[in-house]
Amino acid sequence: MDAIARRRLLLLAPLGVVAAGGAAFWAMLDRMQSGRFDPHDIGNPMLGKPMPSFNLPAVAPSQGFSSQDVRAAAARKPVLLNFFASWCVPCAAEAESLAALAGQGVQLWGIAYKDKPEKTRAFLDQYGNPYARIAADSTGSTFIDFGLYGVPENFIIDATGHIAWHLAGPVSEPMIPKIVSLQS
């Protein structure tokens, strides 16, 4: 190999680096368009782990509940645990889907995050109450134990008390059949 060809090979390095980067970006864009890749989803490391323990007071007239209660109920049938707040706009948007889920026999339990009980009640009066039980996380500590950073978020707790499924954001109508199927 002569000197010029050797130098050419060396000077191909920048092109190689750029080509590899370009290919990776193309893969990202392609997967983003088909919904298989979301760089903004920060994931939740709690998925697949046992549900953190908590014991929260009630939002009257419903009863409050603890993690033991959730586990006991989930032993019969998985529980869909929904974190919400009266001041959160997407929570109002998912109310209809949640009502549909409850109508199809899904065990739906709610935790009101940093909300005054009277405001929670007003919210439920306005948008309907799909929850079997509602507890108040007024300090937000359970919220942090679940690794949450916003409301609404949804978890499915399975028969062993583990977090089987997680959704950061509101339940939308197309997701309903999938959530129902996860319940059986």
Add this chain to the structure above:
Amino acid sequence: MLANPIQETRAEQLGSQLRCLVCQNESIEDSNADLAKDLRAIVRQRIQAGDTDNQIMAWMVARYGNFVRLRPPLTAATFLLWFTPALALLAGAGAAFLGRRRPVALVPPLTPAEQARLTELSRTA
């Protein structure tokens, strides 16, 4: 704010390494967000309870994953990230070495007499 200034400094240093999850590129120490305020309070509670920095970091990572660390830990996946400065310097030195051209014949340095003459010339120029 902790009353003990040493503990408070520790809390600030830890807080500046923790990402405010609802903000962009802001640490919990810098953010006005509600969640950041709660996390700041938790860091201080844990410090007062006697936790080490590593324990507090592990507590956060258990809940929010490595995403919460603004300074990612050195793992197999971040090896390349942390060694970028060294690799870049090596690559630069390698390129400079490969690109160098040896002088054909070194011109001998100026003798003291020549040096003096040069100084003289440049002074009067």
Add this chain to the structure above:
Amino acid sequence: MIPELGHFALAMACALAFAQAVIGLWGGHRRDMRLMSAAPGLAVGQLVALGAAALCLVLAAANDDFSVVNIAENSAIAKPLLYKISGTWGNHEGSILLWGLILGICGGLVAGFGRNLPSSLRARVLGVLGGTSAGFLLFCLLTSNPFLRAFPAPPDGQGMNPLLQDPGLAFHPPVLYMGYVGFAVPFAFAVAALLEGRIDAAWGRWVRPWALVSWCFLTCGIAMGSWWAYYELGWGGYWFWDPVENASLMPWLTGTALVHSAIVVEKRESLKIWTVLLAIGTFSLSLSGTFLVRSGILNSVHAFAQDPARGVFILGLLGLVIGGSLLLFALRAPLLKSGGVFAPVSREGGLVLNNILLCSICSVVIVGTMYPPFADLLAGQKISVGAPFFNATVLPLAIPLFVAMAMGPLLPWKRGRLGPVLAHAWWAALAACIVAGVCSIGMRVLPALAFGAAAWIILGSFAEVVERTLLFRAPVANSVRRARGLPVAVLGAAIAHAGMGVTVAGIAGMSLSSNRIVEAHAGDRFSVGGYEWTLLSIDSEKGPNYDARVAAIEVTQHGAPVAIMRPSRRDFASQKQTTSDVAIRTNLMRDLYAVLGEERDGSAVLRLHVNPLAPWIWLGGVIMAAGGALSLADRRLRVGAPSRIRNAVPA
């Protein structure tokens, strides 16, 4: 009617750009005089068409023509005229048009000022610029058309992001884009030189002023952006290592390297291949940075419409421009003849060190910015790379750069020794040690070292000037006479380097900032940074298109009143957005900085800062750019300029 004219002008500009590319490159290849002499006319035609298109968009925006989708989405009747105009480039579609316009201006300038370039080189440079321009105008027309109409037109627009309604930000994008796009000219020169197969000192002399102008604009643009983040975001910081900020820093770092390595090409005909790679790399980073932040892959505070579909088009275009030029580089660069040899310790060696360090810093910034999505894609790991990482990795690379930047200009070309350099700069080194020593009494180690480094850079930058004018050693009249004869570029370089020192001092001062986030009721008193802050009251006020809550905070020091500060929170009902209006009182040595946060049950969150030397950060940027601009005035750099300037300066 006006938007249709603009649309037509844009399409016309795209067609002219294509013609410019084909005729310029083909003419240059065939050495066909007729074709080659047609290229400048096409470049000017393209510029005129683009100017008309931009003017039409501004007119439509000023007349509140909400049948244009872009204006309906980003403007509103109640918006002040300044923001109606600046709003045309404050959104994705308009900013692409601005890109195209500035690229057109660059082409027009090359056509106008490049009369004494070899005709085939000029034709090829214009051809490359035309090709790049054609690609982006096509992108603008096909995916981001600012002139699209909607029917029926809405009665009022949706308004502009209130964060962007700021006089500083109105002029930030044009200045920043002048920097980004300006590097297209060195890029075009590099590609043209590869096509010609020839690079000489004259090439370096043509390229350097273009690189320098772009560098000055980019420096100003970055300083403006950082200042905006400081006073508009209200987070108390000036640099967040945010992807958009990093995207502007990357071409700045390689551009700085380019400005320096082009000197070696010009003076010593060495480092040619490297300089060509830097010219290609700098423009490539300008392109990828500005466009990848719009693809939706990287998250950022600096809002822009994000759309993966556009991302694919952009990626294809980037592949063509960057991949094509790098392929050409690999094929043709080995044929370039290298010139002068030099020893490791020499002016050239110092500039090589500067280049290695700047490019290493740039690599760290690139890898750090891109790592999270890559780790997610390849390893499925969600990680963050934030300020603590960048501070820990960039600093060790920046320190040797700071040490070297004051010494480099003292080294002779070809071969030197470090001893004489230290002999010339001992007083700067001594002063730096004294500054660091005095500072270390009252503060942490790192800021004290940084102040020492700042003193070293500022004083050391003038060591060459002192040396060459024999200041303090020869009679004053003699020194003045020598100073007159000093090339302006030497003074410009010293000033630009000193500007960096001023910025370093500002950054060091900022790292000593005292700040507190407090919850306050009216009448509460806090002590921050040696000042007493008392919240007097919080009142409601009404602005033109927002409702505001304004706090009055009295600041005193040892009982003596210093200032009444009025930070406010503005609620823009039409955009459902709240912004903080930061109150800043500066005396150039320190900033008092107050932000009013959320209110709850009668108490308000206040963020109170005392930021020592904060204004120096941006002042340093302005000084750097001024130094660069001064070097441009050096007549040695004006060989490529029209002859009237040469006549004006008696040789």
